[in-house]
Amino acid sequence: MTVLTTDRLRLEPMDSAHYAGLRALNSDPVVMRYITGAAETPDETRAVIERVQGRWRTVGYSWWSFLDRETGELVGAGCIQHLGHDPANPHEIGWRLWPEHWGKGYAIEAARRMARFAFEELDAPLLCAICDPDNAASARVMHKLGMRYQGEESSHGSPVSVYRVERAAWLAGQAA
Template sequence: MTILHTARLRLEPIRDAHFEGLQAMNRLPEVMRYISGAPETPEQTREMIERVKARWAEWGFSWWAFIHLASGRVAGAGCIQYLDRQPGNPHEIGWRLHPDFWRQGLASEAAEAMAAFAFDGLQAPELVAVRHPDNRDSAKVMERLGMQERGLGTWYGADMMLHGISAAQWRARRPLR
Protein backbone atom coordinates (compact mmCIF):
# COMPACT_ATOMS: atom_id res chain seq x y z
CA MET A 1 0.00 0.00 0.00
CA THR A 2 1.27 3.39 -1.00
CA ILE A 3 1.96 6.21 1.45
CA LEU A 4 2.12 9.66 -0.14
CA HIS A 5 3.91 12.71 1.26
CA THR A 6 3.39 16.45 0.82
CA ALA A 7 4.93 19.42 2.58
CA ARG A 8 2.32 19.33 5.37
CA LEU A 9 0.62 15.94 5.10
CA ARG A 10 1.30 12.22 5.12
CA LEU A 11 -1.37 10.30 3.20
CA GLU A 12 -1.71 6.85 4.77
CA PRO A 13 -3.93 4.08 3.42
CA ILE A 14 -6.96 4.06 5.70
CA ARG A 15 -6.82 1.39 8.40
CA ASP A 16 -8.51 0.67 11.72
CA ALA A 17 -6.16 3.00 13.62
CA HIS A 18 -7.70 5.97 11.77
CA PHE A 19 -11.22 5.29 13.08
CA GLU A 20 -11.34 8.00 15.75
CA GLY A 21 -10.00 10.73 13.48
CA LEU A 22 -12.26 9.73 10.60
CA GLN A 23 -15.33 9.53 12.83
CA ALA A 24 -14.53 12.93 14.35
CA MET A 25 -14.70 14.33 10.80
CA ASN A 26 -17.48 12.22 9.26
CA ARG A 27 -19.91 12.85 12.12
CA LEU A 28 -19.97 16.58 11.35
CA PRO A 29 -22.94 17.79 9.27
CA GLU A 30 -20.81 20.47 7.60
CA VAL A 31 -18.37 17.82 6.33
CA MET A 32 -21.05 15.48 4.99
CA ARG A 33 -23.36 18.20 3.65
CA TYR A 34 -22.36 17.70 0.00
CA ILE A 35 -21.36 14.03 0.30
CA SER A 36 -24.21 12.02 1.80
CA GLY A 37 -26.21 14.87 3.28
CA ALA A 38 -26.12 13.34 6.76
CA PRO A 39 -23.49 12.76 9.45
CA GLU A 40 -21.99 9.26 9.59
CA THR A 41 -22.61 7.00 12.55
CA PRO A 42 -19.66 5.17 14.12
CA GLU A 43 -20.97 1.97 12.50
CA GLN A 44 -20.96 3.60 9.06
CA THR A 45 -17.39 4.78 9.55
CA ARG A 46 -16.32 1.26 10.58
CA GLU A 47 -18.07 -0.19 7.51
CA MET A 48 -16.32 2.37 5.30
CA ILE A 49 -12.94 1.40 6.74
CA GLU A 50 -13.62 -2.28 5.98
CA ARG A 51 -14.68 -1.46 2.38
CA VAL A 52 -11.58 0.67 1.90
CA LYS A 53 -9.24 -2.03 3.24
CA ALA A 54 -10.82 -4.54 0.84
CA ARG A 55 -10.34 -2.17 -2.10
CA TRP A 56 -6.69 -1.62 -1.23
CA ALA A 57 -6.27 -5.40 -1.24
CA GLU A 58 -8.15 -5.85 -4.53
CA TRP A 59 -7.23 -2.76 -6.55
CA GLY A 60 -4.00 -1.51 -4.95
CA PHE A 61 -5.53 1.95 -4.40
CA SER A 62 -8.44 3.48 -2.50
CA TRP A 63 -8.76 6.01 0.35
CA TRP A 64 -6.01 7.66 2.36
CA ALA A 65 -6.21 9.39 5.74
CA PHE A 66 -4.54 12.81 5.57
CA ILE A 67 -2.28 13.04 8.62
CA HIS A 68 -1.38 16.64 9.45
CA LEU A 69 2.34 16.55 10.17
CA ALA A 70 2.41 19.46 12.63
CA SER A 71 -0.42 18.15 14.83
CA GLY A 72 -0.53 14.40 14.11
CA ARG A 73 -4.32 14.67 13.63
CA VAL A 74 -6.43 13.22 10.84
CA ALA A 75 -7.00 16.39 8.81
CA GLY A 76 -9.05 14.71 6.13
CA ALA A 77 -9.35 11.81 3.75
CA GLY A 78 -9.14 11.38 0.01
CA CYS A 79 -9.18 8.74 -2.65
CA ILE A 80 -8.35 7.41 -6.01
CA GLN A 81 -11.08 4.91 -6.86
CA TYR A 82 -13.19 3.92 -9.84
CA LEU A 83 -15.98 6.38 -10.59
CA ASP A 84 -19.20 5.16 -8.98
CA ARG A 85 -17.04 2.36 -7.49
CA GLN A 86 -17.30 0.41 -10.76
CA PRO A 87 -14.10 -1.11 -12.20
CA GLY A 88 -13.94 -0.16 -15.86
CA ASN A 89 -15.06 3.39 -15.15
CA PRO A 90 -12.43 6.15 -15.14
CA HIS A 91 -10.31 6.72 -12.07
CA GLU A 92 -11.91 9.22 -9.71
CA ILE A 93 -10.25 11.53 -7.21
CA GLY A 94 -12.06 12.78 -4.13
CA TRP A 95 -11.41 14.40 -0.75
CA ARG A 96 -12.94 15.76 2.43
CA LEU A 97 -11.40 17.75 5.28
CA HIS A 98 -12.17 18.33 8.93
CA PRO A 99 -13.33 21.98 9.33
CA ASP A 100 -10.32 22.72 11.56
CA PHE A 101 -8.23 22.35 8.39
CA TRP A 102 -10.41 24.22 5.88
CA ARG A 103 -9.06 27.17 3.90
CA GLN A 104 -5.40 26.26 4.33
CA GLY A 105 -4.74 24.77 0.89
CA LEU A 106 -4.53 21.22 2.25
CA ALA A 107 -7.18 19.79 -0.10
CA SER A 108 -5.23 21.07 -3.11
CA GLU A 109 -1.95 19.83 -1.65
CA ALA A 110 -3.34 16.33 -1.09
CA ALA A 111 -5.16 16.32 -4.44
CA GLU A 112 -1.92 17.10 -6.31
CA ALA A 113 -0.21 14.13 -4.63
CA MET A 114 -3.12 11.77 -5.32
CA ALA A 115 -3.39 12.90 -8.95
CA ALA A 116 0.34 12.33 -9.45
CA PHE A 117 -0.11 8.83 -8.01
CA ALA A 118 -3.00 8.14 -10.43
CA PHE A 119 -1.18 9.38 -13.52
CA ASP A 120 2.38 8.34 -12.72
CA GLY A 121 1.80 5.26 -10.56
CA LEU A 122 -1.38 3.79 -12.04
CA GLN A 123 -0.88 5.16 -15.56
CA ALA A 124 -4.50 6.36 -15.54
CA PRO A 125 -5.46 7.76 -18.96
CA GLU A 126 -7.75 10.29 -17.30
CA LEU A 127 -8.91 11.37 -13.88
CA VAL A 128 -12.40 12.58 -13.00
CA ALA A 129 -14.03 14.10 -9.95
CA VAL A 130 -17.66 14.65 -8.99
CA ARG A 131 -19.15 17.27 -6.72
CA HIS A 132 -22.51 18.51 -5.56
CA PRO A 133 -23.49 21.43 -7.83
CA ASP A 134 -23.42 23.82 -4.85
CA ASN A 135 -19.98 22.75 -3.61
CA ARG A 136 -17.90 25.64 -4.96
CA ASP A 137 -14.94 24.93 -2.67
CA SER A 138 -14.39 21.51 -4.25
CA ALA A 139 -14.86 23.07 -7.69
CA LYS A 140 -11.95 25.41 -6.91
CA VAL A 141 -9.72 22.47 -5.97
CA MET A 142 -10.69 20.71 -9.21
CA GLU A 143 -9.87 23.85 -11.20
CA ARG A 144 -6.47 24.12 -9.49
CA LEU A 145 -5.78 20.54 -10.62
CA GLY A 146 -6.46 21.61 -14.20
CA MET A 147 -9.77 19.75 -14.40
CA GLN A 148 -12.47 20.98 -16.76
CA GLU A 149 -16.16 20.86 -15.94
CA ARG A 150 -17.87 18.24 -18.13
CA GLY A 151 -21.47 18.69 -17.06
CA LEU A 152 -24.18 17.33 -14.81
CA GLY A 153 -24.74 13.59 -14.44
CA THR A 154 -26.07 11.05 -12.00
CA TRP A 155 -23.30 9.54 -9.86
CA TYR A 156 -23.67 7.74 -6.54
CA GLY A 157 -27.44 8.11 -6.88
CA ALA A 158 -27.40 11.92 -7.02
CA ASP A 159 -27.08 14.70 -9.58
CA MET A 160 -23.42 15.71 -9.58
CA MET A 161 -21.14 17.90 -11.64
CA LEU A 162 -18.43 15.89 -13.38
CA HIS A 163 -14.94 17.33 -13.90
CA GLY A 164 -12.01 15.69 -15.64
CA ILE A 165 -8.47 15.92 -16.94
CA SER A 166 -6.58 13.63 -19.28
CA ALA A 167 -3.08 12.34 -18.59
CA ALA A 168 -1.81 14.43 -21.52
CA GLN A 169 -3.43 17.58 -20.10
CA TRP A 170 -1.98 16.78 -16.66
CA ARG A 171 1.52 16.36 -18.04
CA ALA A 172 1.25 19.50 -20.20
CA ARG A 173 0.39 21.64 -17.18
CA ARG A 174 3.33 20.18 -15.21
CA PRO A 175 6.24 20.29 -17.68
CA LEU A 176 8.93 20.04 -15.01
CA ARG A 177 7.68 16.74 -13.58
Protein backbone atom coordinates (compact mmCIF):
# COMPACT_ATOMS: atom_id res chain seq x y z
CA MET A 1 0.00 0.00 0.00
CA THR A 2 1.33 3.36 -1.05
CA VAL A 3 2.02 6.17 1.42
CA LEU A 4 2.29 9.62 -0.18
CA THR A 5 3.82 12.73 1.36
CA THR A 6 3.64 16.46 0.79
CA ASP A 7 5.36 19.30 2.62
CA ARG A 8 2.77 19.22 5.40
CA LEU A 9 0.83 15.98 4.98
CA ARG A 10 1.32 12.24 5.12
CA LEU A 11 -1.31 10.40 3.06
CA GLU A 12 -1.68 6.93 4.55
CA PRO A 13 -3.93 4.22 3.10
CA MET A 14 -7.09 4.28 5.19
CA ASP A 15 -7.15 1.58 7.85
CA SER A 16 -8.61 0.74 11.25
CA ALA A 17 -5.91 2.79 13.01
CA HIS A 18 -7.64 5.86 11.56
CA TYR A 19 -11.11 4.83 12.73
CA ALA A 20 -11.60 7.45 15.46
CA GLY A 21 -10.54 10.34 13.23
CA LEU A 22 -12.53 9.09 10.24
CA ARG A 23 -15.56 8.39 12.40
CA ALA A 24 -15.51 11.98 13.66
CA LEU A 25 -14.84 13.42 10.19
CA ASN A 26 -17.56 11.39 8.46
CA SER A 27 -20.14 12.14 11.14
CA ASP A 28 -19.62 15.90 11.05
CA PRO A 29 -22.67 17.49 9.39
CA VAL A 30 -20.63 20.38 7.98
CA VAL A 31 -18.15 18.00 6.34
CA MET A 32 -20.89 15.74 4.98
CA ARG A 33 -23.23 18.54 3.83
CA TYR A 34 -22.10 18.35 0.18
CA ILE A 35 -21.15 14.66 0.17
CA THR A 36 -24.09 12.60 1.39
CA GLY A 37 -26.00 15.12 3.45
CA ALA A 38 -26.00 12.70 6.37
CA ALA A 39 -23.52 11.61 9.02
CA GLU A 40 -22.12 8.10 8.89
CA THR A 41 -22.92 5.68 11.69
CA PRO A 42 -20.09 3.87 13.49
CA ASP A 43 -20.93 0.67 11.59
CA GLU A 44 -20.88 2.54 8.27
CA THR A 45 -17.43 3.96 9.05
CA ARG A 46 -16.13 0.47 9.88
CA ALA A 47 -17.66 -0.90 6.66
CA VAL A 48 -16.08 1.90 4.60
CA ILE A 49 -12.65 1.14 6.06
CA GLU A 50 -13.09 -2.57 5.27
CA ARG A 51 -14.18 -1.84 1.66
CA VAL A 52 -11.29 0.58 1.19
CA GLN A 53 -8.77 -1.94 2.52
CA GLY A 54 -10.18 -4.49 0.07
CA ARG A 55 -9.68 -2.08 -2.84
CA TRP A 56 -6.11 -1.41 -1.74
CA ARG A 57 -5.49 -5.16 -1.83
CA THR A 58 -7.18 -5.76 -5.18
CA VAL A 59 -6.35 -2.66 -7.26
CA GLY A 60 -3.51 -1.03 -5.32
CA TYR A 61 -5.14 2.35 -4.63
CA SER A 62 -8.23 3.82 -3.01
CA TRP A 63 -8.71 6.24 -0.07
CA TRP A 64 -5.97 7.83 2.01
CA SER A 65 -6.23 9.45 5.43
CA PHE A 66 -4.54 12.87 5.44
CA LEU A 67 -2.36 13.24 8.53
CA ASP A 68 -0.55 16.38 9.61
CA ARG A 69 3.15 15.46 9.41
CA GLU A 70 4.02 17.41 12.56
CA THR A 71 1.16 16.43 14.87
CA GLY A 72 -0.18 13.19 13.37
CA GLU A 73 -3.69 14.68 13.51
CA LEU A 74 -6.15 13.46 10.89
CA VAL A 75 -7.06 16.56 8.88
CA GLY A 76 -9.01 14.88 6.08
CA ALA A 77 -9.23 12.07 3.57
CA GLY A 78 -9.06 11.68 -0.19
CA CYS A 79 -9.06 9.13 -2.96
CA ILE A 80 -8.14 7.95 -6.37
CA GLN A 81 -10.69 5.39 -7.52
CA HIS A 82 -12.71 4.49 -10.59
CA LEU A 83 -16.02 6.28 -11.04
CA GLY A 84 -18.69 3.91 -9.79
CA HIS A 85 -15.90 1.55 -8.67
CA ASP A 86 -15.94 0.12 -12.20
CA PRO A 87 -12.47 -0.30 -13.79
CA ALA A 88 -14.03 0.40 -17.21
CA ASN A 89 -14.72 3.97 -16.03
CA PRO A 90 -12.20 6.81 -15.70
CA HIS A 91 -10.34 7.51 -12.48
CA GLU A 92 -11.92 9.86 -9.99
CA ILE A 93 -10.18 12.10 -7.48
CA GLY A 94 -11.87 13.33 -4.33
CA TRP A 95 -11.22 14.81 -0.89
CA ARG A 96 -12.80 16.04 2.33
CA LEU A 97 -11.29 18.05 5.18
CA TRP A 98 -12.18 19.18 8.67
CA PRO A 99 -13.69 22.69 8.48
CA GLU A 100 -10.94 24.10 10.71
CA HIS A 101 -8.46 23.14 7.99
CA TRP A 102 -10.37 24.74 5.11
CA GLY A 103 -8.62 27.63 3.45
CA LYS A 104 -5.12 26.49 4.48
CA GLY A 105 -4.20 24.89 1.16
CA TYR A 106 -4.36 21.29 2.43
CA ALA A 107 -6.95 20.21 -0.16
CA ILE A 108 -4.94 21.37 -3.18
CA GLU A 109 -1.69 20.09 -1.64
CA ALA A 110 -3.16 16.61 -1.19
CA ALA A 111 -5.02 16.72 -4.53
CA ARG A 112 -1.85 17.57 -6.45
CA ARG A 113 -0.01 14.68 -4.82
CA MET A 114 -2.85 12.24 -5.50
CA ALA A 115 -3.10 13.45 -9.11
CA ARG A 116 0.63 12.94 -9.55
CA PHE A 117 0.21 9.39 -8.24
CA ALA A 118 -2.67 8.75 -10.68
CA PHE A 119 -0.91 10.18 -13.72
CA GLU A 120 2.65 8.99 -13.02
CA GLU A 121 2.18 5.72 -11.14
CA LEU A 122 -1.13 4.49 -12.58
CA ASP A 123 -0.64 6.12 -16.00
CA ALA A 124 -4.28 7.26 -15.86
CA PRO A 125 -5.27 9.03 -19.09
CA LEU A 126 -7.57 11.44 -17.24
CA LEU A 127 -9.01 12.29 -13.84
CA CYS A 128 -12.60 13.23 -13.14
CA ALA A 129 -14.14 14.85 -10.09
CA ILE A 130 -17.66 15.69 -9.05
CA CYS A 131 -19.05 18.08 -6.50
CA ASP A 132 -22.34 19.51 -5.40
CA PRO A 133 -23.06 22.53 -7.65
CA ASP A 134 -23.15 24.72 -4.50
CA ASN A 135 -19.74 23.54 -3.25
CA ALA A 136 -17.68 26.48 -4.52
CA ALA A 137 -14.66 25.56 -2.37
CA SER A 138 -14.25 22.12 -3.99
CA ALA A 139 -14.81 23.63 -7.43
CA ARG A 140 -11.95 26.08 -6.73
CA VAL A 141 -9.64 23.19 -5.82
CA MET A 142 -10.62 21.41 -9.03
CA HIS A 143 -9.79 24.54 -11.06
CA LYS A 144 -6.45 24.93 -9.25
CA LEU A 145 -5.72 21.30 -10.12
CA GLY A 146 -6.16 22.19 -13.79
CA MET A 147 -9.57 20.55 -14.11
CA ARG A 148 -12.19 22.05 -16.40
CA TYR A 149 -15.93 22.15 -15.85
CA GLN A 150 -17.74 19.66 -18.10
CA GLY A 151 -21.34 20.35 -17.11
CA GLU A 152 -23.92 19.00 -14.72
CA GLU A 153 -25.05 15.38 -14.37
CA SER A 154 -27.07 13.35 -11.91
CA SER A 155 -25.37 11.11 -9.35
CA HIS A 156 -27.48 9.03 -6.96
CA GLY A 157 -30.46 11.19 -7.83
CA SER A 158 -28.76 14.52 -7.09
CA PRO A 159 -27.23 17.07 -9.45
CA VAL A 160 -23.42 17.21 -9.52
CA SER A 161 -20.91 19.41 -11.31
CA VAL A 162 -18.44 17.35 -13.33
CA TYR A 163 -14.79 18.32 -13.84
CA ARG A 164 -11.93 16.60 -15.63
CA VAL A 165 -8.31 16.99 -16.61
CA GLU A 166 -6.42 14.89 -19.13
CA ARG A 167 -2.98 13.55 -18.28
CA ALA A 168 -1.19 15.58 -20.98
CA ALA A 169 -2.83 18.84 -19.87
CA TRP A 170 -2.05 18.15 -16.20
CA LEU A 171 1.59 17.29 -16.94
CA ALA A 172 1.95 20.42 -19.09
CA GLY A 173 0.50 22.52 -16.24
CA GLN A 174 2.99 21.01 -13.78
CA ALA A 175 5.91 21.95 -16.04
CA ALA A 176 4.71 25.56 -16.36
